[in-house]
Amino acid sequence: xxxxxxxxxxxxxxxxxxxxxxxxxxxxxxxxxxxxxxxxxxxxxxxxxxxxxxxxxxxxxxxxxxxxxxxxxxxxxxxxxxxxxxxxxxxxxxxxxxxxxxxxxxxxxxxxxxxxxxxxxxxx
Numbered sequence: 001x002x003x004x005x006x007x008x009x010x011x012x013x014x015x016x017x018x019x020x021x022x023x024x025x026x027x028x029x030x031x032x033x034x035x036x037x038x039x040x041x042x043x044x045x046x047x048x049x050x051x052x053x054x055x056x057x058x059x060x061x062x063x064x065x066x067x068x069x070x071x072x073x074x075x076x077x078x079x080x081x082x083x084x085x086x087x088x089x090x091x092x093x094x095x096x097x098x099x100x101x102x103x104x105x106x107x108x109x110x111x112x113x114x115x116x117x118x119x120x121x122x123x124x
Contacts, residue, residue, distance in 0.1 A: 024110035
């Protein structure tokens with residue numbers, strides 16, 4: 001059995017926020033669970049080519065924007081899943097941090113960070 005608190009974990013600064021990697025590849029579960037904070041006023045161009053990701057919003061607000069420009073509002077209680085390795089923009093609102101519980105499969109090592117730039121989507 002694995003019992004772990006975010007207070008026991010050093011958060012990873014992933015680019016536009018922090019992520020507590022609660023379960024990682026080393027735990028042998030086959031998936032990762034993260035508690036993630038996205039800083040208010042930020043936009044992150046992201047794509048996971050080797051992982052599928054589902055996120056559940058536990059607080060704050062923002063939106064997911066597809067490459068084609070379709071927008072989906074994210075508020076507390078909203079889940080979104082990137083089931084096709086979708087390139088997307090994760091946008092936190094201008095007035096509050098976006099808080100998410102994220103699940104990745106296959107599992108992350110736990111030390112991954114994004115390289116955010118204006119010339120492409122960060123990948124890992």
